[in-house]
Amino acid sequence: MNHDEMDAMSMIEYRARVERAASIKDGEAIYNGTTEHAQIVIEALFRSATSCVRILSHALNHGVYNHPRTLDAAEEFLARNPNASLEILVERNPHECREGSEFLSRFGKDKRVKQLLVPTDVQNLYRFHFAVADRESYRFEDDKTRHAAIASFGSPKGASNLDKIFQSLWRVGKPFVREQITA
Amino acid sequence: MQLFGSISLLPNLEPIVGASLALNLAYLNLERFRYRSRIRNKAAERLEKLKEMSAYEQIQVHRDVTLLQRLAELRDHDDMGSDPLANDVGAPPCEDKSTWSERCYNALFAKHTDNRVCIGFSALCAILLFLGVQHSYGISHYTALAFDNPSSINLWAWTVAVTGLWPVFLVGIGWGIVRSLKKSADEAYREMEKLQNNMVSQATLTGDPETVT
Numbered sequence: 001m002n003h004d005e006m007d008a009m010s011m012i013e014y015r016a017r018v019e020r021a022a023s024i025k026d027g028e029a030i031y032n033g034t035t036e037h038a039q040i041v042i043e044a045l046f047r048s049a050t051s052c053v054r055i056l057s058h059a060l061n062h063g064v065y066n067h068p069r070t071l072d073a074a075e076e077f078l079a080r081n082p083n084a085s086l087e088i089l090v091e092r093n094p095h096e097c098r099e100g101s102e103f104l105s106r107f108g109k110d111k112r113v114k115q116l117l118v119p120t121d122v123q124n125l126y127r128f129h130f131a132v133a134d135r136e137s138y139r140f141e142d143d144k145t146r147h148a149a150i151a152s153f154g155s156p157k158g159a160s161n162l163d164k165i166f167q168s169l170w171r172v173g174k175p176f177v178r179e180q181i182t183a
Numbered sequence: 184m185q186l187f188g189s190i191s192l193l194p195n196l197e198p199i200v201g202a203s204l205a206l207n208l209a210y211l212n213l214e215r216f217r218y219r220s221r222i223r224n225k226a227a228e229r230l231e232k233l234k235e236m237s238a239y240e241q242i243q244v245h246r247d248v249t250l251l252q253r254l255a256e257l258r259d260h261d262d263m264g265s266d267p268l269a270n271d272v273g274a275p276p277c278e279d280k281s282t283w284s285e286r287c288y289n290a291l292f293a294k295h296t297d298n299r300v301c302i303g304f305s306a307l308c309a310i311l312l313f314l315g316v317q318h319s320y321g322i323s324h325y326t327a328l329a330f331d332n333p334s335s336i337n338l339w340a341w342t343v344a345v346t347g348l349w350p351v352f353l354v355g356i357g358w359g360i361v362r363s364l365k366k367s368a369d370e371a372y373r374e375m376e377k378l379q380n381n382m383v384s385q386a387t388l389t390g391d392p393e394t395v396t
Contacts, residue, residue, distance in 0.1 A: 029376040158383035
């Protein structure tokens, strides 16, 4: 087995572990240190969510949010529940840096998907990024300059705290320049 | 050839001596029994996983993590062609509160005591086999003195048993240390899990966003 095959195998194992945690929702902590890990966790958050997903990100990382599996999972999440909502806070307009532009192009016109920009001054009030689903599951990057993060499915205590932080930031968020959305 | 009219022990011991020699040589030469490398690699592998976690920096002083760090930094003298008996300068120091796995590691594997004793036992078994052949053909009278004497029967039987059981004992201990490393890593993992969960539930903004804007 070569190195690539070993990597592929470990990704398969990681995906199986994340999917198991997302279905059991017992609060087990799952660690992730790469973009591939992040993609698997975000996809699982969308697949396990029923009503609300909130994301605080730099600019919706291309490898995570524009990945076909993430796009499909987000689409399924919105299709499952007509009252579902997806709220996104970014620090930089993804259309300017073309990071998550595909994600926003696909869902940006859906009225249930809202996105705001965090003002620069406010960005200095925290050093983390996160995504939280249904106030019970989350992916949390303690240090936004690093890829290392923790994810947990079925941890309402931590998830509620992140949800509360998100709402504080949401109140001061500013709208995007929608015209820059590219297909 | 028999002296003193007693039964010669050596021909009866030869199959056991041969098996002991085979076990010792297998331990010395087979890759899977190189517990120093296995322990070091296992420790390094588990440490690598722990390093991916953001709480790693906060837990570096944790006893289980320091054990993994020490074992992961061991030098490798197990490659073919290198001196198999070179001392391991990176061996973890035996501390007062060290665990049984550290103590066993230091006693058996750190300075290749396992291999040294195996080499000694292999040599002893080879000599016994050689003497057995001599004894069978009556070439040497000295072997008769050593092996036909009833008082030496117990001594030789136990000696041969110990030489055969030594590699088995090492395999058991090596396997036990690898298992205990897994436990240490799991313990460190759980500790980090607690830290990380606290980190999430205690995450906060350093000011009020509405007053900043």
